[in-house]
Amino acid sequence: MDEIKKILIATDGSEYTKKAVKKGLSLAKMLDAEVIALYVVDISPILPMSLDENTFPMVEFLRSEGDDVLKELEKQAESMGVRLRTVKKEGIPVDEILETAREEDVDLIVIGTLGRSALEKLLLGSVAEKVIRHAMCPVLVVRAKRENK
Numbered sequence: 001m002d003e004i005k006k007i008l009i010a011t012d013g014s015e016y017t018k019k020a021v022k023k024g025l026s027l028a029k030m031l032d033a034e035v036i037a038l039y040v041v042d043i044s045p046i047l048p049m050s051l052d053e054n055t056f057p058m059v060e061f062l063r064s065e066g067d068d069v070l071k072e073l074e075k076q077a078e079s080m081g082v083r084l085r086t087v088k089k090e091g092i093p094v095d096e097i098l099e100t101a102r103e104e105d106v107d108l109i110v111i112g113t114l115g116r117s118a119l120e121k122l123l124l125g126s127v128a129e130k131v132i133r134h135a136m137c138p139v140l141v142v143r144a145k146r147e148n149k
Contacts (some may be wrong), residue, residue, distance in 0.1 A: 008036045008106040010097045010131075013069035016144035020112030021073060023142045025082050027110070034083045036104050037073045038097060039066040041090040063088075094130040101135060109139045 009024035011017040021037075028035045041062045070086040077084035087104075089096045101109055113128040132139045 002107060004031050004033050004107040006034050006036065006104060006106045007031075007108045007110060008038060008097070008101050008104060009073075009110045010038045010040070010093070011069060011073065011112070012039065012042070012093070013065060014112075016114050017112035019144050020110055020140075020142035021076070023140070024110035025077055025080055025084075027108075027140070028077075028082045028084075029080050033107070034085070035077060036100065036106060037070055037077075037084055037086045038100050039069050039086070039088045040093045040096040041066050041088065042093050043090055059090075063090075093127050094134075097127070097131050098134055101137060107137055109135055109137060110142065111139060112142050112144055114144055 004027075007024055007028050009021055011021050025035065027033070041059065043059065066088045070088060074084060074086060087100060089100065097109065097111070100106075109131060111128050111131055113126065128139075128141050132141065
């Protein structure tokens, strides 16, 4: 395997991606690798709508949430002594993750997943699965435990 010097950690700030962030930062520390932390403001649910005064507050909320998530990641990386650069984009998460990986020429993508059932993936799709299928570099998928309801 080639040397891993640049790692892309994709996060949406949810509980299930926190485990992936922790693993990605730990791996970067071990390998003395640089981390690109990516937060994508997911606009796919609002694409069918027009971006008007009704949708603008929702987009602004997501942008603000992304800033908070990335600031928290910066603190974590700093406390671990990991070099980290943050990137925030707007778009469809799969597309933005793959594009950022290409632009940054990363050696590894770290992403979290809930480990959905085959039926759920068929109906809802899976960002992690699509990233695995189309990435030009290795992908580390960190599975979070599902909460029983």
